[in-house]
Amino acid sequence: MIRSRFSGTDDLEFIPSCVYDLIFRCHPPPSRQPIPSNSVPTLAATDSGASAKVIDGKLVSKQVKDEVAEEIATMKAATGHVPGLAVILVGSRKDSQTYVRNKKKACEAVGIKSFEVNLPEDATEEEVIEHISEFNNDSSVHGILVQLPLPRHMNEETILGAVNIEKDVDGFHPLNIGRLAMQRRYPLFVPCTPKGCMELLHRYGVEIKGKRAVVIGRSNIVGMPAALLLQKANATVSIVHSNTKNPEEITRQADIVISAVGVANLVRGSWIKPGATVIDVGINPVDDAESPRGYRLVGDVCYEEVSKIASAITPVPGGVGPMTIAMLLSNTLESAKRAYNFK
Numbered sequence: 343m344i345r346s347r348f349s350g351t352d353d354l355e356f357i358p359s360c361v362y363d364l365i366f367r368c369h370p371p372p373s374r375q376p377i378p379s380n381s382v383p384t385l386a387a388t389d390s391g392a393s394a395k396v397i398d399g400k401l402v403s404k405q406v407k408d409e410v411a412e413e414i415a416t417m418k419a420a421t422g423h424v425p426g427l428a429v430i431l432v433g434s435r436k437d438s439q440t441y442v443r444n445k446k447k448a449c450e451a452v453g454i455k456s457f458e459v460n461l462p463e464d465a466t467e468e469e470v471i472e473h474i475s476e477f478n479n480d481s482s483v484h485g486i487l488v489q490l491p492l493p494r495h496m497n498e499e500t501i502l503g504a505v506n507i508e509k510d511v512d513g514f515h516p517l518n519i520g521r522l523a524m525q526r527r528y529p530l531f532v533p534c535t536p537k538g539c540m541e542l543l544h545r546y547g548v549e550i551k552g553k554r555a556v557v558i559g560r561s562n563i564v565g566m567p568a569a570l571l572l573q574k575a576n577a578t579v580s581i582v583h584s585n586t587k588n589p590e591e592i593t594r595q596a597d598i599v600i601s602a603v604g605v606a607n608l609v610r611g612s613w614i615k616p617g618a619t620v621i622d623v624g625i626n627p628v629d630d631a632e633s634p635r636g637y638r639l640v641g642d643v644c645y646e647e648v649s650k651i652a653s654a655i656t657p658v659p660g661g662v663g664p665m666t667i668a669m670l671l672s673n674t675l676e677s678a679k680r681a682y683n684f685k
């Protein structure tokens with residue numbers, strides 16, 4: 343054990359030297375994939391009164407999945423190996439079960455082997471960590487995802503910190519987050535939802551450098567990493583949160599808005615600068631007797647109003663959600679490529 347250079351931060355007071363190397367070694371920046379020839383068309387500015395271009399997350403996620411599937415086939419032919427993703431689900435939340443089932447299906451569709459562990463709500467932290475350790479030591483597993491939220495008696499940071507950072511395809515390990523926050527440093531993995539937002543901006547040709555961006559929400563899994571990614575892409579970034587005095591006024595300055603707060607229809611037309619690009623991460627259930635499930639999903643953004651003012655907007659569903667899963671598959675492939683030294 344060696345002393346870390348972070349004084350006063352208890353969590354990082356003692357860290358193994360191999361981890362220390364990983365923090366301070368400058369990991370090469372991820373290679374930018376070229377925009378494929380079958381890519382979505384570049385956005386054109388819309389006239390006032392016209393409606394915004396729809397940023398189609400379903401379409402882009404399909405493109406990403408096709409690219410991932412093709413690379414996996416090539417890797418399998420060359421190395422004999424396929425990527426493996428392990429998902430750990432604790433408890434029996436219906437929404438979490440649905441997400442995990444969808445992830446499993448998505449893995450199968452692209453050729454990723456999936457592993458699943460289901461633990462009861464009253465499982466102990468130690469049990470969860472035991473399973474994580476097993477997957478850490480299993481060379482056929484390249485990605486480990488602990489479905490969130492965890493039951494309340496568990497310490498999220500302890501559990502996420504037990505994942506080998508080289509298999510942390512969610513990008514939630516404190517060391518991967520730390521590197522995301524550092525200048526000229528790169529994490530081994532970027533969290534899937536904010537990465538999906540950036541991928542949408544990239545594939546739709548939205549310029550980020552020098553632009554004003556506002557992120558609404560500061561969660562560990564979306565808002566905070568989204569703000570860091572936008573800043574790394576050279577935007578000027580503000581974060582609007584529950585204590586912000588004038589959220590509407592600040593958001594109206596933005597060329598790019600990413601909203602991730604979980605409040606249905608919070609962002610009204612009056613919050614948006616004409617021509618801005620709006621990425622809606624919210625997935626909020628609202629009662630709807632006509633829908634087969636008894637509810638439907640709406641975003642944080644009042645689509646009716648904002649789509650008349652923005653130049654581009656993601657729908658809910660069919661926007662960021664499908665991209666989250668596509669980025670998870672892409673991160674898992676990247677991890678396997680690193681493990682087998684396959685370029």
Ligand SMILES: Nc1nc(=O)c2c([nH]1)NC[C@@H]1CN(c3ccc(C(=O)N[C@@H](CCC(=O)O)C(=O)O)cc3)C=[N+]21
Nearest residue numbers: 487488489490491512534659660661662663664666667
């Ligand atoms: N360790 C961990 N990693 C996660 O990435 C993670 C998590 N925990 N916990 C929950 C959130 C949420 N999340 C979504 C994934 C896909 C859709 C998605 O595909 N949504 C579809 C619709 C889904 C529907 O219709 O029910 C859409 O927006 O079009 C949404 C949300 C991943 N999360």
Ligand SMILES: [Mg+2]
Nearest residue numbers: 512533534535
């Ligand atoms: Mg994620």
